[in-house]
Amino acid sequence: MIKKIDQTVIRGLDPTLGYAYSHEDDLPLLENEKYENGLIYIGNKETAKVKIGILGGSTSDISLSGSWLRPMYKLLNDENICIISGAMSGYSTSQELLKLIRDIIPSKPDIVLSLNGINDMNFTQCASPKHPLIHSYQVKLGNFLVKKYGTNSNTSHFFNKYSSKTTKPMGMNSNMDIGNLILGFENSIESFESWYRNIKMAKALCKEFDIKYLSFLQPTFGVGKYEFNKKEETIYKEYLKEINPLYDKSLHKFYKNARLIVKMNSDFMIDLVDIFQDYSEFYYDIRHPNKKGNEILAREITKIIKEKKYI
Template sequence: MKTIFQYNRPVFEKCKKVVIFGCFKSARNFAMRLLNQDIQFDYFLCPLQGEYVFPRVLNKPVIGFEECRGMDDFIIVSSRLEMERAKEILYKEKLIDYFFEIESLCPAIQNQSALIIWGTGGRAKNFYNDYRELLNVKYFCDSDEKKAGTYFEGKEVIHYSNLESLSGDAAVIIASTFYEDIFEKAVEAHIKKNKILILQYNLSDYMKAADSKLSEFMVLAGNKINDLILYVNSKNYVFYEEQLISELVYNFKKKRIVLYGESSMVEEVEDKFKLLDLFVSQKIGRSNEVEDGSVYNLLYYVNLDEVVLLTDKFSEETENALAEMEINSIWMEAYNGYQIFQDKRVKQYVDPNLGVCFHKQGEQDIGFIKYEYSTGTGYKPIKIVLLGGSTTAAFRVREKPWGECLSEKLKAQGVSHIIYCGGIQAYTVSQELVKLVRDVLVIEPDMVISYSGANDMGIAQTRKAAKKNPFISLYQTRLFTAISRMKGHGIQGVYWGLENNKDFFDYWYDTERMMHAICKEFNIKFKAFLQPALGTKADCCQEDADIAVLYGYLYDLEKGEYFSADSDPYSSVYLKWAGTDCHTYYCSVLKWAKRFREGGNSIGEKWFCDLSALFDYKSSVYMDDFHVYEKGNQMIADRIMEEIKDEIDIIIGQNI
């Protein structure tokens, strides 16, 4: 399938350096389109005035106007949508002579008498509003018969069964998830294949389409929303997706890469890596699609300073062979958040009080993962429960969680223990409190540790009900809003409880106080830790800047704080097309991160510990705005161990 864009490739071949105008969401989307066309570029140009910690985006440097002026033999390019606005700014900066138009809409969708957008969701709406002046859209199309005859963005919605009557002149733009299924339906309706186009390849769409059937695409790299991924669709073509470039760079910094797998895939992955300035020291390919014993050749070729990237789908046989040879290796497939999320060993449940909970195969208790160690002396093990959100969770994570690190430290000190890790993704302090009352007291632990704060920083921007009462979870908001819309039995709406006017930090801290009071009443040791976040950090290193730009922020060196693009003098022009990076959630998080750090510093209770400054002046810790690599989790466990060691000694004395 073709995308709606075409490119003036000769322009790229005539120059040494290619600079993409912009560095936020829309510029990155444009860059992804270039990568998927195997078009090389070298820099991103930040069109903001000021002194910042310039990040790297997709492993490419972000530069300012002055640095751009100092280069020789370069061109500046932008997407078709951004072209006029880019020209306006470059004209002011006297750089307009370096600007070239390289992206345009395909002729197949221009001047069509029956141009149809397939889809009636947010993507279709945004695309139509962005390009409505450039395209003559006649209809929207949907597979839902109930939508036929209705209007979307002022245009009639037709059912796909009506496409055949329009097939002579029609062109279809797929603005929905199931690319391949929709493509086949359009072909069946006699739409010409060269007139069926998609907006842009997107991994999340393949995730939804494939559901849990991983055979439909092979993941080659990835984890979360912030970086880059390479993956293969069912047609065996390697695509880029903005999911895990920073992860790749982080793992291969100061390391040499060896690619191993089926030969053609190894070659294609190397080609993709070159466009990202990730260079391979060795390629070891085999002719067979499946492992045939060639993996043992790695023993003769791989050096100690090299790490092997396996481009195959995971194989236990290969994994065992690598362990036997003690070779440092990474399964690129394992760095995909989709695979983690679809882990068949973890089942997801709707929880009437907490919204969602998980159960991992082999674990006795739903909502907890246990780490155990016994010295064999017969002494009663210490029971510790950990509460928090995804930064505490041990479900569906790739990096070793701090709870496991803590267990290893207790084991090293010869302490018999059972740690119940009860952190669940997206839980706020309110859900921690409910879980404590409902589940944790049943366990009868010796100690409860709450490590949280991040999910409460932006709660009001993600949950409408939370603006009035932060005790309400996202699950409750959605469930009871849906029930109220049924308007049965005289229901007039939803009552969320008395309005809570406390600020987010005070609410978070007061809820921690409630948990402390409950534990004290039941003779349970309690320790609350205010977690660090990117926004609570006192400085900004290169890796931090790489993360912040993905949310629409740069670090202002003069002010010593993160800077949102919407306060820049160019914002009246720039933010119209910069994308929605600076949406209210991240504005809220950065605002409240400062408040949480200030509030944490003012608390002097023995049961409370402020870790908001834990990663100050540390680099290569954060993988996104809250989550950290194993290096960070080890630091968290070290500090928590230091804070609880006296209580541990007391409990040991009581258990003897």
């Protein structure tokens, strides 16, 4: 029986990723689903013959109509699998990469699947295009600490207050103020280049740990062969007019380049942009498939991993 919660409540503070799930009570989990250490498990991780790690944003987050994960689990139920999901609304491939390193690889999956694309467009999730691995929430928190406990704050030293005299941070002592906020090397690349770089690093990491890896370029409103109905067309035009007039231009630039990259890397990258071309009314907003759309995604992804003999 599903809990009385319609979608994920995101209130966890994650120092590496910016934000995360906080507690299982904030998630619409079913009886066969479990939240543990920042991951959602669908199925029994102890007895499963095949473990599938999931990376992605809101399209893969179970809070959105169960996403495509639940229908995929049903399709693969006879295979005795466990889905290990690290997908989270708003995550880009920058956060996926860090999530993979910290949480997914240690959970020992046999396969890692990532459905991505839209959250990387125009560096929407990061604090700055110069620092794509750092989410804006992390920068806000860092700036708060520097302002409150830094050299000019006139406040008692942060590390003097929160560190014992016997356990001082390496390179610091209790008499030092917090200095500047350091974000690292400054990038000067396009968002689709950053997206591709993250995917290549994720693939390389998985290969090193004998994990099969596939990246799927996700479908979204406004690109590909999907035809709007009148209602959807109105929604899209209103979004462009009222919220982001530059969205359409950014969307097409990103996807034009991303689709070319996928075409050149078909061994580990799959283009799902046109997956809804023969259907209508398969979105509930400008980015997210509805329940019918998620079922189509699940069927296609399941078909692909079986054709590749990953299962």
